[in-house]
Amino acid sequence: MAEEKQPYGLIAQFETPADTLHAAEEVRDAGYSQWDVCSPFPIHGLDKAMGLKNSGVGWFAFIGGVVGFTLGMLMIWYMNAYDYGIIVGGKPMFSPFGAFPPSYELTILLSSFGALFGMLFLNRLPRLHHPLLKNRRFAQATHDKFFVVIECEDPKYSETETRRLLESVGSTHVELVEE
Amino acid sequence: MAEATSNLKVSAPPAELEREPLVANQRGPGYISDAIAGVNERKTPKWWWSAFIPSVLLMLTCFAMVIYLMSTGVGVWGVNHPVMWGWAIINFVWWIGIGHAGTLISAILYLLGQRWRTSINRAAEAMTIFAVMCAGLFPVIHIGRIWLGWWLLPLPNNNAFWPQFRSPLMWDVFAVSTYFTVSVLFWYVGLIPDLAVMRDRAKTKLRRFWYGLFSLGWTGSQRHWNHYEKAYLILAGLSTPLVLSVHSIVSLDFSVSQLPGWHTTIFPPYFVAGAIYSGFGMVLTLIIPVRKLYNLQEIVTMRHIDLLCKVTLATGSIVAYAYVMEYFIAWYSGNPYERFIFFNRIFGEHYWWGGWLMILCNVVTPQLFWSKRVRQNLVVVFIISILVNIGMWFERFVIVVGSLYREFIPSNWGHYMPTWVDALTYLGTFGLFLTFFLLFLRFIPIIAMSEVKGGTPQADPHHPLGGAKVEGKH
Structure with a gap:
């Protein structure tokens, strides 16, 4: 019954909102579309840095x-x-x-x-299950850490390239999350 | 031109203009979740049980009184001609007024950008919800035949006719039920990210399940925060006209009638100010012991207490102004009935002392808050906060009973005396309120963690504590 585990995406941990904001700008400029930033509180200016539109x-x-x-x-x-x-x-x-x-x-x-x-x-909520919520490190996203998440679904996604990008913008830890 | 402006040196503001930080000792987000979630995670303290058990007993007393009332009839209360609105309406107005501070703190202060609200808004909103529950009990039981309470709903009754929407009592049904529903929604929306915090910290399966279920799968995604913050802003924008309308409509229950002392145009703003005043009194009564018992002095600082006192002073002064204006208009109108009622309030038979108590507690004592020494003394603030609510209860007593027992024709005059059932029902609602409030303290994060975190310098990407490398750059 060993079902092959599908990768969900890469999560990259950041320690401060300023680093996160900076990383988000880089990820946006690199042209990713299926990505997100998870944080314990909304970060001022991050919607612009991510290129998000006004909410409907x-x-x-x-x-x-x-x-x-x-x-x-x-x-x-x-x-x-x-x-x-x-x-x-x-x-x-x-x-x-x-x-x-x-x-x-x-x-x-x-x-x-x-x-x-x-x-x-x-927001497509409520949902009872999310791959990120199974990850132990990701539990810090509601505490005091910040995560940039880039999904495998993204057309620009490549495990090595994306990992390199996330490390180069100052992530302290990059990890692959499975579905 | 651009260069010229960039060379401008802006000096730091003088030290006396620096505001005290909202979270003391530069505590960061990690400390904040540990301190607040810890309240729910630690072992249940002894004082909690010694407060909870009497509260439950008191709540059961309230239910027993309601059952006694239902099984025997309204004769068990002191209401009789001409005072047909007794303690039930007084308590209804009193409790619902207390609720108003929660919405003011959560909605109006949010729209005004008052960030100090974040460390008290959760508890204040909980207070609102439980106070409205206590308030909602009274109109339902005061109708006499409680099993016909559904006639208040927009449904055709046995004779196929509908409720009459020209009556302010029908407006009240819609105002209070909307107020309760929207307060719960607003509270719950604020809770979602904090329940996610509790879920991610949960050590037991049971906690993970329940907090996980109610946090709706929240991940803290920025795309979610984007919609979330807009929804929160809209709910704040909707709650603001709502809270102002609720007590206005409550006041219309009185002012649409033609009794002297009730039939005045000042009632809606006067009632709203009084409601907020009494609510802030209750917030102080609750928050002073809670911050001490749970060691949250670094998150609910003395600055918060100070600001709460100032709002109490401001609204108390509006109430004082309304009293003065009521008396002036009663005299200036030249209407003998109005003049008599207002004279009777403080010099009349039976209840003159209620009038003076109201003036003492609502006009005189809040003025002590002009002094900073008073605002910094928690014992004095606590005592004044209780006096505020004693005063506000007597205000409603003076309005309700004062106008009814001496109306137009002296042959219609009477006397009103509450019974032990009245008293125990009212005391019992404290049990109802405290039971729910204590359960809230035990199981729900009592301070909006994500909001408090978002207000710290550590959350600001343009602040050195938030990781900004060069000043103003990231």
Whole structure:
């Protein structure tokens, strides 16, 4: 049952955010695409150094908010003016002002769901398994170390060349991670 | 031109403008995770058990009181005509007000770039969630026939008609449930990277499984952080108008009615300021013992306490202003009922002392925080922080009972006296709150590790401690 272990990629350890930032710039300039930097906290300026675009989470939140507000207004109109209208104090059956506070809350509620689930969707989370999480050294990525990860899937990947690049930018330890 | 600017020498700021660091003694990321995760990893301390067991008993008392109320009827409470809103509403407003500080710290201070929030926001948000749970109990049980509580939901009832959305009480249902849900979401999003820390440090299979499950497979990937930080920013941006709306809507429960003392336009901002004031009081009450018991003085420094005191002072002063304005408008309006109610609050029969207690605790004592010596004395700060919440409870008592027991027609006047069931239900909610808070202290990282790490100079790639070789270069 000895299944051949597939390599996942190379991880290179760095000790400081400055070294990591520098390494990320080098990896980006070398033209890699399937790579990542893992760190215990977001490093200021690393998104630029990696060439990441602005996150699209905002759109999910925006759509959630629009749906929430519309839903709230329609719901109250349907319940109090259309399906079973009750005259209260001779006032109009539907007033946007009375309907506003619940709709406002629903805007925020669905917008928050949009932000959370949008973030999880864009990150392809939750996932129960990840090759990196099996690696003992990589557990330091949530503690105080920084890792540049270059996947084998990358068209530019070559075990020797990539390893040389990672060592030349100052990594203290380069290791092959298996799938 | 470019050369001219590059030759400019900028001198370092004078020493008195230097701010105290947020993490003392230049502790780095490794120390921070060890100190904070260690709280959950060490053996359960004795004091924890001696706090947890009474809390659980108190919580069970609360449940017993609720069962007694349900099985017997609202007659077990002191509410009766004309005071039909008694302790239940007072406690509801009080608890939900306490919750507001957590969201203020986590959302508003985040948007304002106040980085000192990072070492207290997790505990403050937990406080929010548990306080809203305590608050949510009261509107549900005060309706009398609890089994009809689902009439508050937007569902058609037995007669096929729907809830009436012109009522602020319906707005409240949406405000409070949204507030609870969004607070939990925001808290959980903040927790994901820290649960991953706990997973990676776990020594037992059980811990690895549970922390691993709830950390959703977080690897600390920068591509993930990119979406994560945006989502966090958006949630902060959404929580800010939310928290302001929640207590505004709570205040509308009162101000939309026409009773003197309630029917005023100042209520929404006045309630929000009071809520934040009481919440900061509670944050201080909780954080002072917690930082001491867990030896976290290097992460929750005296500067944090100092800043919390200053926010308490600021919001307390807004509350004081609102009191003055209420009295001024009552006089200036020329309305005899308004004038009478406000006179009655501090000189009237039965409850005049509640009015003075409220003024003493909310107007006078927070002013002591002008003194730096007071802000640095943890015992005094702790005592004041408790007085803050006593004062805020009496504020709600004065508003609720004060306006109801002396309304327009003297033949409608009455008296209100709570019963032992009222008292034990209220005390029991402390058990509910503390039980959950102690469980939080035991099992969840009580300080946002990744955020605290991100705020240290060691995390800044342009700082020498972050590995920058030449100043400003990496």
